[in-house]
Amino acid sequence: MDRNQLIKWLKAPAKMGHKYSLHAVYFCTGCGIIEVPPSITARWDAERFGVLPVATPRQANLFLITGYVSVKTLRAIIRTYEQMPEPKYSVGFGSCPINGGMYWDSYNTIKHLDKYIPIDGWIAGCMPRPEAIFVAVTHLWTLIDKDMADGYKRYRDHYQAYRANQEHALGKLEWPPLFSNETKS
Amino acid sequence: MQMIEMILSPLLALIIGIFFLGLSRKIMARIQWRYGPPITQPVIDVIRLFSQKSVSHGKLFNLGIIFSLAGSLVLVLFLPLAQICPLSGSGGMLVILYMMLLAPLGIALSGGESANPNTSIGISRKFILALGYEVPLLLILLALMTHYKTISIVHIVSIQQNTGWAFVSLPLLLSGIAYVLILPAILGIRPFEVVQASQEISSGPMAEYGGPFLALATIQHALSLFIGIALFVNLFLGGAGNLLIFFLKMLVVFVLVLFVNAALPRLRIEQAVKYLWRWPTLLAFIGMIIVLIVRR
Amino acid sequence: MSLELLLIIAFGGAIVTYLLGKISCRIREGFAVLISLSLVVMIACLYGENGTESIYFHFLGLPLIMRTNMLSWFFAMAVSALGALSVIFSLNYMKNRERTDFYYLMLLMVNASMLGIIFSGDLISFFIFWEMMSWSTFLLISYNRGPAVAAGLKYIIMSIIGSMAMLVGVLSLYATYETLNMATLAELIGSASSGYLLFLLIIFSIAFAIKNALMPLHTWLPAAYAEAPTPFNGVLSGMLTRMGMYGFLLIMYVIVGATRALNLGSGLFKFHYILAWLGAITIVIPTFIAILQDDAKKLLAWSAVGQGGYMIVGIAVGTNLGLSGGIFHTLNHAIYIVLLFMCVGAIQYRTGGERDLNSLGGFIKKMPFTFIGTLLGISGLVGIPLTNGFVSKWLIYKTLILEGYPFLAFAALIGTWGCILYCYKFIHHIFLGQLPGKYQNVQKAPFSMLLPMIILSFAILFFGILPGIPLKIIDTIGTSFGFKSMNVTIWGIASETGTLNTINIFAAVLIVSIIAWLMLKIGPKAVSVAQEDTYAAGAAIPKDKYHYTVDFYNPLYRMITPYLKDFIDAFYMKFAHWIQSLCNGTRRVYTGYVGNYVMYIVLFLALLIFIRLKWSL
Structure with a gap:
């Protein structure tokens, strides 16, 4: 650990903690999850970056949306994202969540995921290689450093709009709003 | 002096426990041909968790986890760490046995409040597993206490320092072997990792913890690792004269247990209990009878 | 404060409570609480009184004695305090139910007879109060009717067996020493042979083990506890069942004496x-x-x-x-x-x-x-x-x-x-x-x-x-x-x-x-969430029950259930059925037809004549 790092640790331990301990939700949203096993096991070993898959969203702060998002999955994605404790980061993995990818004309697929939950970064490609995950992680580190990974804040600020979009796509949602009106600031 | 010990011993336990957590991740990674996280990774995790905002399911959800951590911390005060044992004269081995209950009970109460089926399944597994390993463990501990004619753990340690380790003394050899066989179950690692089986029941009792709650649960887990190994070192490896030797003994035991953890898959809960009630219990039972014969 | 007065208040209070209930519910409840609380105070005042004996009655020429010492004070304090709390708890629970007068009468009666057991200084009054306690308990267990009657019957049958065993012991003690005063017995019994002591201990132990639900004589307890009215469960489980403990202490350490009781038998087969x-x-x-x-x-x-x-x-x-x-x-x-x-x-x-x-x-x-x-x-x-x-x-x-x-x-x-x-x-x-x-x-x-x-x-x-x-x-x-x-x-x-x-x-x-x-x-303050907001792999939780309770320890159940049939209870029930069918068989002889009875007489006479002719006696 060089001196620069040490000063950063002393200045903002919380931020450094968020950087180096990214626990990802173990949630297989689409076909892109096939790239995750090699990246967390012996071949690429994500744990050296502090990235570790955990069982429930309550314990996690990184959400990888790996691959296409069907309408049915969107419900679970929103629920999972809302259950993650703040601060939380979400990364769209593959071209499908960005713009629909090869499912661009499917009747049952969500095209632009960031209309429904805020996304902090995208990994383009179909499929992206596991190395791309690490590029994304290091990129996320710089974003966290510069306070630019602020998806969760955007979600809080524009919750009404997000909720309206979600209800537009899914109809009535079974759970109450995460934020009531007065917390909007 | 006692006040300093009171502060020193939980602090030491905490440091050693967290170090063991980091070490276990590193060693597991090396065994699996990975580079592994830095050894300070648990500390980073805990710092991250403390700065996260979490949800609470009610008063008991908060109190249970506090209760659990407090139980583990108090238990450390009863264990002799080399020569440090702040609460040596307050109840002995029997209090330690009961204090070992507090941590799982606290987690169980706290997790029960969260109304999550995964949590309830994990807790039910935890209690069944505890019943499973307590049968041989109680036989082993009773054999020890009967053999040394005391219920004070400090006396047990000091007798061993005069007459040699319990593990290599002939009447207690079988009990010692039985203890080794159930040690992974006490520590809750593979092949007995049924409670926090993250792939089956979403890490069981931990399913609803996030943020500071998970941080406390991690610290509690570190402490329980420490307690499980320190108890074994004290009871069967004769404790130690100074902290360094005590630490080295713990390290050796821990690394050996980690190899078991890395090599074996997870058992189902019934298989685990059947195993625990068969071979370790049989050995412990024979060990007890040998102790009784020697005593006469 | 004399013990007679205490018992008169305890028993009289129970009856007066019953009579007051005919006038007004509120007066009855107030009086019941008053009686039970005053008993607590009176017993607390007895602290430290030791060995005072008083003869309050003569029964068939035997003096009936009350006495107090530390053991009885301890148990009496517990009985009266828990009894008072149970009465207070009953107030709301028993409201708007039928036969509440009877309930309060029996509840106070049970408490009073337990005090009687504890303070009695001779075995005959011990036995009388013991029987009063058993019968009033039976009436309370069966209070709810239905399955409660069966539970109560089970209780009273086992209780009677116990009491009969105790009666045999009491009578044999009287036949040997011609006194039933506990203090005198404790002195006289030193001369007894160890065989007689063993007989005494076993015969009394049957009675007390049934009351204390010691295996294998426990079978009355689960059904009785489950069916009794819940406020009475407190008294039943807290002190009434533990009268068996008092009995064990009495027979082992007061009457027989510690040194003698702990040396009966040899090696591993010692009584204790x-x-x-x-x-x-x-x-x-x-x-x-x-x-x-x-x-x-x-x-x-x-x-x-x-x-x-x-x-x-x-x-x-x-x-x-x-x-x-x-x-x-x-x-x-x-x-x-x-x-x-x-x-x-x-x-x-x-x-x-x-x-x-x-x-x-x-x-x-x-x-x-x-x-x-x-x-x-x-x-x-x-x-x-x-x-x-x-x-x-x-x-x-x-x-x-x-x-x-x-x-x-x-x-x-x-x-x-x-x-x-x-x-x-x-x-x-x-x-x-x-x-x-x-x-x-x-x-x-x-x-x-x-x-x-x-x-x-x-x-x-x-x-x-x-x-x-x-x-x-x-x-x-x-x-x-x-x-x-x-x-x-x-x-x-x-x-x-x-x-x-x-x-x-x-x-x-x-x-x-x-x-x-x-x-x-x-850390930052946690946000409180509703019970529906828990992790379910992204699904929304239904409003009603989503909670793992049925077969909570399922793996353990599967392992231990085959070994845990209550075979003792099954054996007793089989025994009871056997007795019943035996009695039924006997009853079949008495058909009620005169013709049959004439036939029996004729057959019997024929048998006599046959025997007379055959062996020409």
């Missing part, structure tokens, strides 16, 4: 050693049966059978620590089991009699005080340090280990670990988890129910942190039996083979909890 083993079996098997129960009251009933084993092991081991542990455990068990039954009663009162564990859940948010009571109750039951159950169990374990009975200690300890399983099941199924939709509007328990619960919860912590206060009293009981005095301080017990210091533990737990609480405060 076998009794201790029966106690150990009573700990283990009912504990595992309790894990299987889904009915809150049945679970507590089996747990009460199991806890009775600890007391028997404690007093049977025959050391000062064991004896104190056994007696102290009687008191502790009474406190927490009454509390737990009251909690079940409060839940039943608010949910309309629901006691099936699987259909409850989430009551912590609706009935927080009841929850705290239950939590302390199960802590005492498990014996978590700083609750009263811990101290008494510690005493029992310690003496078992140091006296070289590791297998008995193992049975006792494993009973505790099984106890955790059902205790957690009890609290989890009722109070934790998701609240079913139909109980959304449940209210807190009324004050008259909360008051006894709060008092008992306080008592659990008080005796847990300051065990020296009751242990001092128990120590004087032990020394009066001829045991060595323990070194009791107010914080615990000091000795060279292991000390117990509860205040140290208390201080450490308090400080460490505060530290842990501060650690939780470091």
